[in-house]
Amino acid sequence: MTAAARLLHWSEQLGRSAGAAVTELGYLAALLAESVYWLARGRGRHQPVRVAAVFAEMMEIGVRAIPICALLLFTVGTMLAIQGLHTLETFGAQTKLVPLVALSITREFAPLIVGILVAGRSGSALAARIGTMQVSQEIDALRVIGVNPVRYLVAPSLVAMLVMLPMLTILADGVGIAGAAVYGAPRLDLSLAVFAQQTLDSLVAGDVLQGIGKSVIFAMLIALIACSTGFSVSGGAEGVGRAATRAVVVSISSVVVADMVFTFLLNR
Amino acid sequence: MSTPVEPAIEVRDLVTHYGRRQILRGVNLRVEPGEIRVIMGGSGSGKTTLLRNLLALNRPTSGEIRVLGRNLTGLDEPQTDALRRQIGVSFQGGALFNSMTVGENVAMPLREHAKLDESTLRVMVRLKLEVVNLAGFEHLMPAQLSGGMVKRAALARAIALDPKLLFFDEPSAGLDPVVAVELDELILKLRDALRMTIVVVTHVLESAVKIADRITVLDAGTVIADGPVSEIRDHPSEQVQDLFLRRPRQVEVDADEYLRRLTEESVGS
Numbered sequence: 001m002t003a004a005a006r007l008l009h010w011s012e013q014l015g016r017s018a019g020a021a022v023t024e025l026g027y028l029a030a031l032l033a034e035s036v037y038w039l040a041r042g043r044g045r046h047q048p049v050r051v052a053a054v055f056a057e058m059m060e061i062g063v064r065a066i067p068i069c070a071l072l073l074f075t076v077g078t079m080l081a082i083q084g085l086h087t088l089e090t091f092g093a094q095t096k097l098v099p100l101v102a103l104s105i106t107r108e109f110a111p112l113i114v115g116i117l118v119a120g121r122s123g124s125a126l127a128a129r130i131g132t133m134q135v136s137q138e139i140d141a142l143r144v145i146g147v148n149p150v151r152y153l154v155a156p157s158l159v160a161m162l163v164m165l166p167m168l169t170i171l172a173d174g175v176g177i178a179g180a181a182v183y184g185a186p187r188l189d190l191s192l193a194v195f196a197q198q199t200l201d202s203l204v205a206g207d208v209l210q211g212i213g214k215s216v217i218f219a220m221l222i223a224l225i226a227c228s229t230g231f232s233v234s235g236g237a238e239g240v241g242r243a244a245t246r247a248v249v250v251s252i253s254s255v256v257v258a259d260m261v262f263t264f265l266l267n268r
Numbered sequence: 269m270s271t272p273v274e275p276a277i278e279v280r281d282l283v284t285h286y287g288r289r290q291i292l293r294g295v296n297l298r299v300e301p302g303e304i305r306v307i308m309g310g311s312g313s314g315k316t317t318l319l320r321n322l323l324a325l326n327r328p329t330s331g332e333i334r335v336l337g338r339n340l341t342g343l344d345e346p347q348t349d350a351l352r353r354q355i356g357v358s359f360q361g362g363a364l365f366n367s368m369t370v371g372e373n374v375a376m377p378l379r380e381h382a383k384l385d386e387s388t389l390r391v392m393v394r395l396k397l398e399v400v401n402l403a404g405f406e407h408l409m410p411a412q413l414s415g416g417m418v419k420r421a422a423l424a425r426a427i428a429l430d431p432k433l434l435f436f437d438e439p440s441a442g443l444d445p446v447v448a449v450e451l452d453e454l455i456l457k458l459r460d461a462l463r464m465t466i467v468v469v470t471h472v473l474e475s476a477v478k479i480a481d482r483i484t485v486l487d488a489g490t491v492i493a494d495g496p497v498s499e500i501r502d503h504p505s506e507q508v509q510d511l512f513l514r515r516p517r518q519v520e521v522d523a524d525e526y527l528r529r530l531t532e533e534s535v536g537s
Binding site: 132148 | 320323325345346349350352353355357359360361363364365366376377380381425
């Protein structure tokens, strides 16, 4: 291949990938719009989004994730206290550990770790479930029964995600700071109560809200990416496996990138 | 015929594409109410595509499809849903919802479309399962059922709303001959008891001959024969006889066509 032909080939590949990415973004937007439509108008069309289905999803996405979520954030909090003390010692500024932990957990670590955790746990599960239903013609069966698959499968997951991710983030805020306190308080000669009080003093509502705002964006990304990946499955069991992997990789990447963008925009 | 009856299904000049490949090339089909119509054809003949178009799961490139008097291409979503309430479908693999019990599967269409209290619902589910000889199995999960039971459960779900029109995709695929025959009997019983119009898509000859009023034979996207069973059996066309006598298809080599196919493929990829 000549250099010119290779260049042409590359640019063609680039164009194709860009086109596919735009198509997927459009699909995500359409999925979101359709979910919102069914949530708002479903009852009028005798196809309500079932509350029971939403609660079932909330159990699966949120409540069952509490133990692992608490464990991870406690560990991250402790780790942050260890590293923070080590770094702050070089400036003789150990007392700044409390605001350091409080701000970095609430603004960054809690939403990010929870987002990655839920993307890995529920993103893959959602994609695999919808993908399996696609392969076994259950999606077609829903449609011919006259049940809209977006209303039945996507909307409940989206709502559950939007409710549970902020909840988990709030929980993660508390557990993460507790993890830091357990390690940091004795070394600063503070009681846990004083550590907690100082934490509250160094936080403003905006810090916590920033984390919660992020988690709402993450919830949307994870639910929509997982569902759209599931619907696009073809090619049997192998396709389902590939979709589960893809859902995890794409949703974790987009959570991390969205986190950066969001942080940048909010801290200019 | 004395009085013209509106056909249950009427398809005119249906053309469909999958990507750039043409699947159906001008299919015409007319199914009368109360009839059992079998659509036959080998793999790749387009019978599944035809079925998906009749169910409004795929959209045709051109042509007209009327189901129960409604033109499918002209319907919006609520109208399509309303029409689908009068149609039952049993998919090839059953397509039972794997996360629900058999009973919940059958209850699903009733729950979504009919306002029934729980006890009435339970009775209705038992009634439908009784029809397909699955009474007492409502608490099992689909994974616990045998192949024949899955098909019958899918049938029970398909008839849950007493449809006027029932589609059956490959009823005997993957079943042993005895169970397949039982399923054929069930289809006949359903038509006689519930006066449904039934469209069966299959490649299995014995079952087609046994249950059909009329048979439509598809090959490479066109209807090559359409008529009562006896007529199809004695059909002069070689392709139809190939299908009936299970002869491997005669491949005619056309050098130009072959070359065109090879070159076109490389452009398309």
